[in-house]
Amino acid sequence: MSALLSVQSLTVRTGALELVSKVSFEIEPGARMGLIGESGSGKSMTALAVMGLLPARVHSSGSVLLDGKEVVGAPERTLVPLRGNAAAVVFQEPLTALDPLMKVGRQVAEPLIRRARRNGEKLARREVRREVRRLFEEVSLPEPDRVSHSYPHQLSGGQRQRVALAMALSCRPKLLIADEPTTALDVTIQAEILGLLDRLVRDHGMALLFIGHDLPVVASVVDQMTVLRQGVAVEQGPVGQILREPRHAYTQELVDAARTFDAALEGSA
Amino acid sequence: MSTARDGGSVSAAAGRKRSPTLIVGLILVGIHVAVALLTLVWTPYEPSDTSGSRLEAPSWEHPAGTDRLGRDLLTQIMIGSRIALAVGSGAIGIGALIGVTFGLLAAFATRLLDDALAALLDILIAFPTLLLAMLVVAAQGGASLGSAVLALGIAISAIVARLTRIVSKRVLSQDYITASRTSGTSWPAVVFRHVLPNIWPTLVVNFALQFGLAVIAEASLSYLGLGTPPPNASWGRLLLEAQGTVLTAPVGAIAPGIALVMLVLGMNFVADGLRDVGDPTRRRTR
Numbered sequence: 001m002s003a004l005l006s007v008q009s010l011t012v013r014t015g016a017l018e019l020v021s022k023v024s025f026e027i028e029p030g031a032r033m034g035l036i037g038e039s040g041s042g043k044s045m046t047a048l049a050v051m052g053l054l055p056a057r058v059h060s061s062g063s064v065l066l067d068g069k070e071v072v073g074a075p076e077r078t079l080v081p082l083r084g085n086a087a088a089v090v091f092q093e094p095l096t097a098l099d100p101l102m103k104v105g106r107q108v109a110e111p112l113i114r115r116a117r118r119n120g121e122k123l124a125r126r127e128v129r130r131e132v133r134r135l136f137e138e139v140s141l142p143e144p145d146r147v148s149h150s151y152p153h154q155l156s157g158g159q160r161q162r163v164a165l166a167m168a169l170s171c172r173p174k175l176l177i178a179d180e181p182t183t184a185l186d187v188t189i190q191a192e193i194l195g196l197l198d199r200l201v202r203d204h205g206m207a208l209l210f211i212g213h214d215l216p217v218v219a220s221v222v223d224q225m226t227v228l229r230q231g232v233a234v235e236q237g238p239v240g241q242i243l244r245e246p247r248h249a250y251t252q253e254l255v256d257a258a259r260t261f262d263a264a265l266e267g268s269a
Numbered sequence: 270m271s272t273a274r275d276g277g278s279v280s281a282a283a284g285r286k287r288s289p290t291l292i293v294g295l296i297l298v299g300i301h302v303a304v305a306l307l308t309l310v311w312t313p314y315e316p317s318d319t320s321g322s323r324l325e326a327p328s329w330e331h332p333a334g335t336d337r338l339g340r341d342l343l344t345q346i347m348i349g350s351r352i353a354l355a356v357g358s359g360a361i362g363i364g365a366l367i368g369v370t371f372g373l374l375a376a377f378a379t380r381l382l383d384d385a386l387a388a389l390l391d392i393l394i395a396f397p398t399l400l401l402a403m404l405v406v407a408a409q410g411g412a413s414l415g416s417a418v419l420a421l422g423i424a425i426s427a428i429v430a431r432l433t434r435i436v437s438k439r440v441l442s443q444d445y446i447t448a449s450r451t452s453g454t455s456w457p458a459v460v461f462r463h464v465l466p467n468i469w470p471t472l473v474v475n476f477a478l479q480f481g482l483a484v485i486a487e488a489s490l491s492y493l494g495l496g497t498p499p500p501n502a503s504w505g506r507l508l509l510e511a512q513g514t515v516l517t518a519p520v521g522a523i524a525p526g527i528a529l530v531m532l533v534l535g536m537n538f539v540a541d542g543l544r545d546v547g548d549p550t551r552r553r554t555r
Contacts, residue, residue, distance in 0.1 A: 051451050056380075076456070084453030096444040101466045110462065111452045164448070171452050 002068070004029045004175055004207050005050065005087070010062040010072075012045045012054065012231075019045045020231045022062065025224075029174065032201065032208040034218040034239070036254070037228030043211045046228070047179050050209070051089060052079040067174060081118065084111055084171035087209075090197075092180035094160035098152040104163045105148030108132050111170045135166040139196060158189040162196070169200065175207045176200075182217065194221060215258045219243060227251050291542020297535025301528075305351040314341040316348055316502065324518040333524040336510060342521060345502035346528050352503045353484045353532055356418055356496075360483040361476050363422025364429050369472065371426070372433020373460060376441060387434065393427035398486060402495045417496040421483045432475055436468040470543070477540035481533040488529055504529045 003026040012020035020042035027033045035043050049060045052071045064071040067086035069078065091097040099107060109128050116123045123131075129148075136144035139162040152160055161181060168176060178197060182190040198221055201208045212218040218225065219239050227235040227242070227250065234248040246252045313332075314321075321335040328334070333342035375386040402420035409416045440446065446463055454462065490496035491505030499506065504525040511521030 048447075053447055053450055080453055080455050082453075083451055087451075089448065089451040091444060091448055093444065097448040099445045099449070099463050099467070102462070107449075110449075110454070114453060114458075167448075167452065177451075 003027060003065070004031075004067060005209070006063070006065040007046070007050065008063040008065075010046065010049060010060060010064060012042065012049050012058060012060045014058045018231055019058070020049070020060075020228075023226070023228070023231070023233045025226050025233070025236065027175065027207050027209060030205050030207055031224065032210065032222040034222035034225040035209060035211045035228060036213065036215060036218045036225060038213055040230075041228040042231040043213075043228055044179055047089065047177050047209070047211055050177065051083055051087060053083075084115070084173060086173065087175040087177055088168035088171040088173035089177040089179060090161070090164050090168050090181045093184045094157065094164045095152060095184075097164055098160060098167075100152055103149055103151060104155070104160075105129075105132050108135055108148075108163065108167050108170050111167065115171065131170075132166075135170055136163075138169065138200070139163075139166045141166070157185050158192065161185060161189075161193055165193075165196065165200065169204070172204075173206060175209060177209045177211070179211045180213070181210075183212070183214075190217070197221060215243075215254045216262075227254070288542040288545040290538050291546060294535050294538025294540075294542050297531050298539060301350045301354060301532050301535070304347050305354050308347045308351050312344045312347055314344045316340070316344055318344075324514060324521070326518070327520055334518065334520045336507075336521060337514060342507070342524055345507055346504070346525050348502045349504040349507060349525060349528060350532070352414065352497055352501055353487065353529070356414070356421065356487040356503075357480040357483045357536075359418035360421035360425055360487075361480050363419065364425030364479065365472070365476060367422070367426035368429025369433050372430040373437055373464070375430070375434040376437035376464075377456070377460075383434075387431075390427050390431045390434075393424075394431065396424075398424040399490075399493070399495075402490050406495055412495050412498050414497050414501065417487050417490050420490070420495075421486055424486075425479050425483060428479065429472070429475065433468060433472065436471050437464055440464050440467045474540050474544045477536050477543060481536035481540070484529065484533055484536070 005027040007026070008024050009022040010020055010024070011018060011022055023042070023046060025033060035046060037043050045054070045058070048054050050064055050066060050071065052064075052074060054060055060072050062072060066082060069082055069086070071079065071082070098104060109132050112128055112131055113123055132148060133144045136147060141147050141159060141162050147155065147159065147163070152163070155163065161184075164181075176197075181197065182193050185193060194217065197208075197210075200206070208222065210218055210222050223239060225235075225237065225239050225242050226233050227248065229250045235242060235246065235251045242251060243255060246255050318341065319339040321331055321339040321341060323335060323337050323339045325331055325335040325339075331341050331343065333346060336342055336345065371386065371390075375383050375390075378386065398420065401424055402417065405416045405420040405423075406412045409419075441464065446459060449459060449463060487496050487503065488505030488508065491503040492509045494509070496505055497503035507525040508522055511518070511525070515522045
């Protein structure tokens with residue numbers, strides 16, 4: 001079975017600075033990979049490189065095969081149909097990831113209408129509304145009709161992230177990239193969103209690339225893990241194995257930090 | 270007139286939020302629009318009617334007096350309203366069309382082209398409007414309403430382009446643009462769905478400001494003989510004609526001056542008011 005996403009010695013640099021150095025990993029259809037590392041370790045740059053969306057003056061080399069198509073160096077007209085269909089992204093800060101001047105129902109509807117048009121169909125307005133409503137129900141948004149007519153600033157952080165998830169789902173991607181999707185949320189909402197993400201990935205048979213800095217959070221949703229440090233993949237393997245016997249000193253630090261935090265929590269309880 | 274209509278729709282979209290500044294501004298501009306429309310069907314006297322005595326003081330027959338040819342000044346000022354609004358709308362229309370197009374082009378261009386366009390805009394903005402107007406008049410073979418509108422439109426387009434470029438770049442660097450592109454939105458769709466709606470509030474405020482400035486500039490051009498030629502009554506030309514007699518018949522200068530100030534102040538209030546009601550994200554906090 002060929003991989004849905006195959007990253008081979010991906011290097012991302014801006015000027016002389018290497019942000020990501022020769023990172024390689026593969027994600028099979030339906031598999032779940034975690035990308036963990038501290039800020040500045042190149043996690044988000046890797047995600048953007050996978051989508052072919054690196055900022056100007058940031059360049060990638062190596063190879064990224066997404067759904068069988070080479071992304072590195074590909075022109076925009078190859079990438080546009082690939083985005084959304086092969087992979088969709090949920091970002092860290094849902095307030096800035098949603099257009100402030102567009103009602104959220106419309107933002108979720110846009111990919112639906114676009115997909116229909118690319119398939120040569122035309123969706124009636126009523127069908128679009130029904131589909132948006134269904135997506136909002138799927139991500140457990142209360143009062144989907146009211147939410148649909150709201151602007152992003154009128155929703156809570158958790159609701160906004162659910163909208164962002166609905167937006168990603170509306171693309172029906174084969175791979176969902178979640179870039180620190182719970183970092184901007186408080187702890188209880190974080191658990192809810194993680195549960196929702198887990199359910200959605202399972203229900204839709206999507207593959208997942210989950211990016212985070214918090215080891216327990218990442219470990220709770222993925223099977224495989226890649227540990228990034230200063231742009232270099234220092235360790236890779238199944239989650240259980242990495243947690244039990246971390247081979248790299250940095251991974252050991254992460255595991256210890258998580259243990260200390262747990263112990264401190266239990267001690268105070 | 271188009272800007273006044275834009276003002277109305279934006280304020281309507283703002284819903285509950287009311288800005289007193291905007292309302293006063295819309296009233297001031299509205300009076301001028303109403304007067305301008307009225308002159309299409311009725312004026313107190315025929316514009317070329319010289320039957321009154323010269324330089325008459327205000328009276329019941331001539332509320333603003335008469336000019337040195339015995340024409341009714343109120344009639345001239347009312348027609349001046351129409352000219353001022355036409356010049357403002359025309360100049361803003363040209364300025365918006367050219368300015369927004371080139372501003373967006375610069376925002377999307379490669380760095381080299383962007384730098385070239387930015388430098389060109391700086392030169393255009395530094396170029397005196399007066400000189401530009403003289404060149405346009407020379408190119409067209411004479412001063413006309415059109416030459417003033419064209420010269421002002423070009424001058425405004427440089428300012429609008431620079432603003433569009435800056436604001437678009439800020440919008441393009443936002444997360445929601447990247448987020449939208451990850452779902453497969455193409456560049457043209459990004460421009461029409463996200464960039465234009467997000468820069469529009471800023472642009473509309475600027476259009477209202479520029480409208481006021483264009484009206485003043487047209488008056489200046491006409492005063493210098495580079496704008497609206499006779500017999501069309503531009504406020505600037507009325508001021509020019511009143512100059513020689515300003516000590517003996519001050520109303521001839523004061524009355525068109527008041528009309529000019531009312532319209533420009535009105536447009537500035539509209540601009541300020543629009544900034545207040547602005548975009549939906551600001552409605553929450555007020």
